[in-house]
Amino acid sequence: MNERILLIEDSVMITKVLRHLIKTELGLPCDSAGTLQETREFLEKDPDGYFVTVVDLHLPDAPNGEVLDYVLSKKLPCIVLTATYDEGKRETILQKPIVDYVVKESRYSYEYVTRLIRRLLRNRNIKVVVADDSDTSRQYVRQLLVTHLYQVQLAKHGREALEMIKADPEIKMLISDYNMPEMDGFELTRALRREYDKKDLVIIGLSGYGSATLSAKFIKNGANDFLMKPFFHEEFHCRIMHNIEAMENIQALNDAANRDYLTGMYNRRYLFSAAKELYRVAKENGEPLTAAMIDVDHFKRINDTYGHEAGDRAICAFAKMIGETFGDYLAARFGGEEFCVLFPGVSIEKISPMLESFRHKVEQTAIPFLSDHLRLTVSIGATDVLGDSLDNLIRRADVLLYESKDNGRNRLTTDEDI
Known part of the structure; x- marks a missing residue:
């Protein structure tokens, strides 16, 4: 989606201020024109290249606001800038389909322009x-x-x-x-x-x-x-x-x-809140609901060997892999290096190959850190035995996870394995 801005302003100082704010506050590309002729050149070269324009009313070759009418004729959103406040002119301009009318009074005026641009981005x-x-x-x-x-x-x-x-x-x-x-x-x-x-x-x-x-x-x-x-x-x-x-x-x-501050994944609090409804539906309709507990093996060694920055990098990379693999399901960071994924409507037989494939993917992935690479393995426990409560379903998956750890780690354990 197009996010380029066309800034039309003949003041070098104001152009620098606005370009700086647009870059630092919004991180968006910005072209600047100082005359009506330059504006025409930009828009004729790339008529669909901009999602919003910031327009100074008075330019050397367009002293009476002609640039505004030209830009509006191109069906582009316009934020109007002017150095002077005139009630009659303001009312005339506000009758046109502009985004807003901003008087160049102080830095706050230019910050307000960036706020408007951010708002337009979200409005789409x-x-x-x-x-x-x-x-x-x-x-x-x-x-x-x-x-x-x-x-x-x-x-x-x-x-x-x-x-x-x-x-x-x-x-x-x-x-x-x-x-x-x-x-x-x-x-x-x-x-x-x-x-x-x-x-x-x-x-x-x-x-x-x-x-x-x-x-x-x-x-x-x-x-x-x-x-x-x-x-x-x-x-x-x-x-x-x-x-x-x-x-x-x-x-x-x-x-x-509801989010984990480090990884951006859902946290344990949200997991239990959202999972209550998934469990209720599964129980009432006789549908499968599989719970998988996933734990990074020997995670403490990474922190002890490389430091906590490396541990954070590893957890974030691992969370990204979970999101890429299980994005259609309910996944959360349960705590520390432990994660939980719930698969509504999916039996353990159907999800086991996917979990095994994920375990293999983690084992084969090298995570860059400084001049080295971090390597992980994971232990997984998974079950679709609903039991009599959501807590018991997750607790059962956790028991199976520890079976994986007790049997050498880097493996998947389900009810069929014990």
């Missing part, structure tokens, strides 16, 4: 449903969102929006009008909140009718926010950004609590 992966019975209103809100690179789906009433969201777990935001046929905004919000938490789905209510208490009613029914029509689109984008970032921050905190 965010799906939004707009529910409104007015075609004009739907299309207006859609255009505002598309300008910020959101993926937008449209619904004519609440029932249609509800079906869209249930059918696509990737949808992260709903913008809903209050007055709609079949199912209004209140009913839609209540129905969604029975299944989706605020951290999983942002709901923003809209209305051009009703009393001043309508916003409170919407929020009390589970909406994250509310806007009264007509709204100024700067406020609209600020509210959208605030709510999306709040959701992302909560998800980041949850993810941090």
Whole structure:
């Protein structure tokens, strides 16, 4: 996916500041043009080469903002920069389909530009449903969102929006009008909140009718926010950004609590939380659920011989191999050099060859460290005997793991082997 930025600015100092921030904060490639002519040359040479532009309104060969109209004609998102604040000019520019209008006042202004670019990058992966019975209103809100690179789906009433969201777990935001046929905004919000938490789905209510208490009613029914029509689109984008970032921050905190800090794999806490449902389904439906405990052999020797940095490198490389091999299943770092993988719907007979292949892959892999290479072997215990609890299933796999260790390590042991 294209991530190149075109910076259009005639000030050498500002160009250096923005290029530095874009490189250090975002790590993205950036081309810079100081005139309208240079801008034309870049875009004619590679018309699809940029995902966003940062545009100074006043250039030597385009003193009246001509460069903005040119870039917009190429259907490129534009963040507008200007050295002066003029209310009339600002209102005129904000009527155009731009991302935002930023006055060059201080370093914070340029940091805000990088924040906007980062937001646009993330927006490309965010799906939004707009529910409104007015075609004009739907299309207006859609255009505002598309300008910020959101993926937008449209619904004519609440029932249609509800079906869209249930059918696509990737949808992260709903913008809903209050007055709609079949199912209004209140009913839609209540129905969604029975299944989706605020951290999983942002709901923003809209209305051009009703009393001043309508916003409170919407929020009390589970909406994250509310806007009264007509709204100024700067406020609209600020509210959208605030709510999306709040959701992302909560998800980041949850993810941090569920991930191992070193490897990025799920941790033991998350494993048991997610595995409860897998175990329940297996037990109720009579389906197989295989648990495998995997332990790096003689891991202490690596730390003692090469130091803890080498141990960390080995664990990270090993975790990557687990992810590459068992990415379709539930894998977690259980603790230290011990890992657990759960295979829902897969019997021990079917998964044993895969586990044996993984054991061989680890044995054959050399992990670079400084001028040397680290080599690992693993012991594995695996079972699909559900027993009477999830704890007993994992405990049984752990017992089989220690059978592998007691019998010379670097081997797989299942129930059939003892």
